[in-house]
Amino acid sequence: MNGREVILGKVRKSLGGGHNDAARLAAIEARLARPPKGVIPERGQLDDKARRRLFIAMAEKVSASVKQVKSYDDVPKAVAEYLRSRNLPAAIRIGNDRRLVKLPWTSQRALEIKHGPSDGDDEAGVSHAFGAIAESGTLVLTSGGDNPTTINFLPEHHIVVVDAKDVAGDMESVLSRLRRKYGKGEMPRTLNFITGPSRSGDIEQKLLLGAHGPRALHVILVGG
Amino acid sequence: MQITSPRFKQNAREALADPQLQKAMGNVRGGFIDKRQAAIDALPEFDALRDNARAIKDHTLANLDLYLEAYEAKVRAAGGFVHWAETAEDARNVILDICRAAGARTVTKGKSMITEEIGLNEFFEKNGVSPVETDLGEYIIQLRGEHPSHIIAPAVHLNKEQVEEDFRRVHDHLPAARDLSEPEALLGEARRVLRAKYFDADVGITGANFLVAETGSSIIVTNEGNGDLTQILPKVHIVLASLEKIVPTLEDAAQILRVLARSATGQDMSVYTTVSTGPRRPGDPDGPEEYHVVLLDNGRSSMLGTEFQDMLRCIRCGACMNHCPVYHEIGGHAYGWVYPGPMGAVLTPALIGVDKAGHLPNASTFCGRCESVCPMRIPLPKMMRHWREREFERGLNPATARGGLKFWAFFAKRPRLYRLATSMAVPVLSLLGGRKGRFRSLPLAGGWTKYRDLPAPESRTFMQQWHGRETSKQETGGKQGAAR
Ligand code: SF4
Numbered sequence: 001m002n003g004r005e006v007i008l009g010k011v012r013k014s015l016g017g018g019h020n021d022a023a024r025l026a027a028i029e030a031r032l033a034r035p036p037k038g039v040i041p042e043r044g045q046l047d048d049k050a051r052r053r054l055f056i057a058m059a060e061k062v063s064a065s066v067k068q069v070k071s072y073d074d075v076p077k078a079v080a081e082y083l084r085s086r087n088l089p090a091a092i093r094i095g096n097d098r099r100l101v102k103l104p105w106t107s108q109r110a111l112e113i114k115h116g117p118s119d120g121d122d123e124a125g126v127s128h129a130f131g132a133i134a135e136s137g138t139l140v141l142t143s144g145g146d147n148p149t150t151i152n153f154l155p156e157h158h159i160v161v162v163d164a165k166d167v168a169g170d171m172e173s174v175l176s177r178l179r180r181k182y183g184k185g186e187m188p189r190t191l192n193f194i195t196g197p198s199r200s201g202d203i204e205q206k207l208l209l210g211a212h213g214p215r216a217l218h219v220i221l222v223g224g
Numbered sequence: 225m226q227i228t229s230p231r232f233k234q235n236a237r238e239a240l241a242d243p244q245l246q247k248a249m250g251n252v253r254g255g256f257i258d259k260r261q262a263a264i265d266a267l268p269e270f271d272a273l274r275d276n277a278r279a280i281k282d283h284t285l286a287n288l289d290l291y292l293e294a295y296e297a298k299v300r301a302a303g304g305f306v307h308w309a310e311t312a313e314d315a316r317n318v319i320l321d322i323c324r325a326a327g328a329r330t331v332t333k334g335k336s337m338i339t340e341e342i343g344l345n346e347f348f349e350k351n352g353v354s355p356v357e358t359d360l361g362e363y364i365i366q367l368r369g370e371h372p373s374h375i376i377a378p379a380v381h382l383n384k385e386q387v388e389e390d391f392r393r394v395h396d397h398l399p400a401a402r403d404l405s406e407p408e409a410l411l412g413e414a415r416r417v418l419r420a421k422y423f424d425a426d427v428g429i430t431g432a433n434f435l436v437a438e439t440g441s442s443i444i445v446t447n448e449g450n451g452d453l454t455q456i457l458p459k460v461h462i463v464l465a466s467l468e469k470i471v472p473t474l475e476d477a478a479q480i481l482r483v484l485a486r487s488a489t490g491q492d493m494s495v496y497t498t499v500s501t502g503p504r505r506p507g508d509p510d511g512p513e514e515y516h517v518v519l520l521d522n523g524r525s526s527m528l529g530t531e532f533q534d535m536l537r538c539i540r541c542g543a544c545m546n547h548c549p550v551y552h553e554i555g556g557h558a559y560g561w562v563y564p565g566p567m568g569a570v571l572t573p574a575l576i577g578v579d580k581a582g583h584l585p586n587a588s589t590f591c592g593r594c595e596s597v598c599p600m601r602i603p604l605p606k607m608m609r610h611w612r613e614r615e616f617e618r619g620l621n622p623a624t625a626r627g628g629l630k631f632w633a634f635f636a637k638r639p640r641l642y643r644l645a646t647s648m649a650v651p652v653l654s655l656l657g658g659r660k661g662r663f664r665s666l667p668l669a670g671g672w673t674k675y676r677d678l679p680a681p682e683s684r685t686f687m688q689q690w691h692g693r694e695t696s697k698q699e700t701g702g703k704q705g706a707a708r
Contacts, residue, residue: 003308004296007467007521011289014528021290028290028472031283032438035473038280039272041482058492095509117510120423136492143504143511150510153452171478178474185298187439189504189511190456193497198449201489202361202379203387203407205251211360212415213449213496 032185037172044135044169051134052224055167058137062196063209064217071222073104075161078220080108082159083124086216093122093155097146100128100161117148118155125151126159130181131166131174132219136195139219140174143190152192158214160194164224225343225371227576229560232583239554248381249555252374256546259490260597267486277480278601281537284470285528291437291470292519298440302502304515312342315520319344319429319462322516323353326460328426334444334451335359336431337375337540338464338520340562341575344429355429356421358450360414367394373556373564376488376542381555384410418450428454428512432465433484433539435517438473441501442517445484445494452498461500461512466520468536474499480539483599487541523575531610535570537600544594544604550587559584566594570607578615585611 046054056066067078083090091112094100105113118125127147131140139160143149152158168174171193182188198213209215228235239245264270284291296306309315323331331348333339333355345366348355357366361379365372367390372378379387388404391413404410422428430451432442442463444451455461471477485491504511527533545551545565556564561581563571569584585608594604 003310003314006310007308007519007525008289008292010521010525011292011467011528014525014530015286015289016529024287025290028287028294028437031472032294035438035475037475038276038479039269041267041269041273043267062491062495120419138493138497143508145507145509148508148510149452149456153449153456171481172475175474175478185439187302187441187499187501189501189508191441191499191501192452193493193499194495195491195493195497196495198447198495200360200411200448201255202359202364202377203382203410204248204384205255205377205380206407208408208411210415211411211448211450212358212418212453 040170040172041135044133046134046169048164048224051169052164052167052221055132055134055137056219056221058134059139059196059219060137062137063199064137064196064219066219066221068221068224072099075100075103075220075222076105076108076111079126079159080111082157082218083111086157088123088157091123092159093118093125093151095127095145095147095151097128099163100126118150118153120150120154122151122155124157124159125155126161127151129160129162129166131168131177132162133168133171133174133193135170138171138193138195139217141192141194142178142188143192144188149190149192152194153213155214156210157216157218158194158197159218159220161220161222163222167221167224225340225346225562227561227580229572229576229581229584232558232560232587235558235560236554236587239558244383244386245381245555248383249552252377252380252546253552256490256542260487260543260546261490263486263490263492267482267492270483270486273479273482274599274601277483277539277599278537280471280476280479281468281600284472284476285468285533285536288467288470288528291472292467295435295437295440295470298437299502299515299517300440302440302515304440304502304517307516307518309518309520310522312520312522315342315464315518315522316344316347318518319464320347320351320353322460322462322514323348323427326426326514328353328460330354330356330421330425331427331429332356332358332422332425332454332458333362334428334430334446334454335362335378336429336464337372337562338431338466339429340371341522342464342520344464356418356425358418358422358454359446359448360411360450363414363418364390367391371557371562374542374545375540375563375565375567381557422453422457425454425458427460427462428456428458429462429464430455432463432469432517434471434477434480435465435469436472436474436477436499437470439499439501441474441499443477443497443499445481445497447489447491447495449496452496455498455500456511459512460514460516461503463500463515463517464520465517466522467524468538480599484539484541487543487597487599527574532570532574532607534602535567535574535607537602538567538571539600540567541599543597543599547593547597549589549591549593554587559587566604566608567602570602570604570611573611578611578618582611582615585609585615 090110093114129139130142197217198211199209200211201207299306307318345355357363364379373381433445434443485494503515551565559568572581
C-alpha cells in the first residue's frame with residue numbers, strides 16, 4: 001500500500017494540498033451518481049424506422065453485411081443462407097441465450113450446432129447482441145454464458161442477431177439500458193462495442209480486413 | 225529502451241538520409257490527414273465534443289486523487305486488484321511478480337505505449353518470461369528488435385518488402401517458396417502464427433485508453449481484435465495504465481471516444497471498443513480468472529499543477545504527429561524515446577528530464593498544426609516554448625541558439641510585429657521553397673535549416689490560417705481546425 005500513499009500524496013500536493021476536500025468530494029459523488037450526458041450528435045436522433053435505416057447504412061459503411069428478417073423464426077434460415085453464400089460448412093457455435101437456443105434450428109436440417117465458448121476451431125459463431133447504435137453502426141455485446149465473448153473474436157465469421165427494438169440512436173441510450181439491467185455502477189466482465197469486422201492498416205497503411213478477429217461480420221436484424 | 229534523444233540532431237540527419245524511411249513516411253503524409261478531415265466534416269458536433277472532452281479531463285485532473293480512490297474501490301468490489309507503481313521500476317516488478325505467481329512463461333501483449341515507457345519487454349526477457357506482441361505493427365517491430373515509431377501505427381516507418389524479409393527470417397518453418405509479396409499475405413501469415421500464441425499464454429497484458437471511476441472498468445480501443453484475444457484467453461489479465469487515463473463515468477468515456485477514433489484514424493468508432501471489469505463472473509464460460517490493474521505515476525503527478533498539466537489530457541490519438549511537418553520528414557525514431565512528434569516533444573522532457581530531451585521542443589516549426597488538430601485542445605506549441613524557456617534558463621543552449629531565442633522572444637512578445645514579419649515573409653518563402661515545399665537550406669537561417677527543413681508555407685492555406693486567426697476574433701464559431 002506504500003506506493004498508493006506516496007502517489008496520492010504527490011497528487012494532492014500538486015493539486016494544492018488538501019483544502020476544499022469536502023466540497024470536491026461532494027462534486028465528484030454527484031457526478032458519479034448522475035452522469036451528465038454531454039453532447040449527443042443529432043445524427044442518430046431519428047424515429048424508429050429512420051434510426052434502423054441509419055444503423056444499417058452505417059454498419060455497411062464499415063464493411064459489415066446486414067440482413068433484415070421479419071421475426072425470430074426466420075433467423076435459422078438466414079444463418080443457413082449466409083453460410084451457403086460464403087461456401088462455409090453448415091456448422092455454427094452459439095451460447096445459451098434463450099432467444100437463440102429456442103429458435104427452430106431443426107428447420108435447417110444439415111446445420112450442426114455447437115454450444116458453449118469457442119475453442120478457436122469454429123468457422124462461424126452466432127451471438128445475440130444486447131443492442132446496437134445507429135450513430136456509428138455499432139453492435140453492443142455483453143459477456144456471460146448466454147453469449148460467450150470468445151464467439152465474438154475467434155470464429156472467422158461472426159453472425160450477430162439484433163432485435164430491431166434494441167437499436168438505439170446513440171451510445172448514451174445503450175449505457176442507460178445497461179445500468180437498468182446490471183445495476184448502477186455494475187458491469188458484466190466484458191462489454192464489447194463492435195463496429196465492423198476486424199482490420200489492420202499496419203502494413204504501409206493499407207487497410208485490410210480480417211486481422212486477429214473475424215474476417216466478416218454479418219448482422220441479422222429482427223423485426224422493424 | 226535506450227534513450228537517444230540527446231543526439232536528436234544526429235538522429236534527424238540520419239533519418240533524412242534514409243531512403244526506406246523517406247519512402248514509408250509518404251504513407252503518413254497521405255491517408256491519415258484526409259480520413260480525419262472527412263470524418264470530422266461528417267459530424268457537425270465535433271468541436272462541441274472537443275470542448276466537452278477538454279472540460280471532462282480538466283475536471284478529472286482537478287480531482288484526480290478522489291477519482292483514483294473511487295476507481296480503486298470499484299475495481300476491488302468487482303474482484304480485481306489495483307497496484308500502485310510510483311516508478312517504471314516499481315511497475316516492472318509488480319508485473320513480474322504477478323506473472324511469476326501465475327507460473328507464466330509466455331505473456332501476450334496488446335498494444336501499449338506504457339509498456340514501452342517502462343521497458344517491459346527487455347525486462348521480461350532478462351527474467352525468463354517471453355513477451356509476444358500481438359498487434360500486427362508491434363509484432364513486426366518486435367521481430368526486428370525495434371521500437372514503435374508512431375503511437376498508433378508502430379511500424380509506419382517500414383515498407384512491405386522489409387516486413388517480408390523479417391517474416392521469411394523468423395517464420396522459417398514455413399515453405400520458402402510461399403508468396404509474401406502483398407500485404408494481404410503478410411497479414412494472413414501473422415494471423416496464423418499469432419493464433420497459436422494466444423492459447424499458449426498464461427498472462428495477457430493490455431494498456432488502457434480509459435479507466436472509468438464509476439464502474440472500475442478499463443477500456444481499450446483497437447481495430448485488429450488482438451487486445452481482446454490477449455485479455456480473454458489467458459488465466460490472468462493485467463492492465464497497465466498511467467494515472468491520467470481516469471474518466472469519471474461511462475458517459476464521459478463515450479464523449480471522448482467520439483473524438484478519439486475520428487482524430488486517430490478517421491473512423492467514427494474503432495472496430496473494437498472493449499470495456500473490461502474485474503475477472504470472469506461465476507458461471508462465465510470464458511474470460512480471465514484474475515484481473516490486475518497497475519496504476520503508473522512515473523512523473524505524471526509532478527506535471528499536475530504546472531504549466532504542463534494540460535498535457536495530461538492527451539488521449540494518444542496521434543493526430544499531432546500525423547499533421548507535423550517535422551515528424552513527416554524524420555519519422556518517430558529520431559525523437560529518441562517512446563513518444564514522438566509534438567506530443568513527445570512536450571511529454572518526453574517531463575518524463576525523462578529536459579537535460580536529456582531538451583532538443584525535442586526545438587524540433588518544431590511552430591506552424592501550429594498540432595494544436596489545431598488536437599482533439600483535447602492541448603496547447604502543444606505553447607508548452608514547447610515553456611520547455612525552451614526552461615532550457616534557456618538552465619543555460620543548456622549553445623550561445624547562438626540563445627541569441628536566436630532572444631530574437632524570437634522579441635517578436636513573440638510583440639504579436640503585431642510578429643504577424644507583420646511572417647505575412648511579409650510568407651510569399652517570399654513559398655517562392656523559394658519550390659516544388660518540394662521544404663527548405664533544405666535557407667539564406668539567413670542557416671542555424672535553423674542546418675538541422676531542420678523549414679516547411680515552405682503552402683502560401684494559400686498558410687495565409688488563410690493567419691487571416692482566419694484575425695477574423696475568428698470577431699466572429700464566433702469559425703470553421704474547426706483554423707488556428708485558435
Ligand atoms: S497531444 Fe493531442 S493530438 Fe497529440 S496525441 Fe495527444 S490528444 Fe492526440
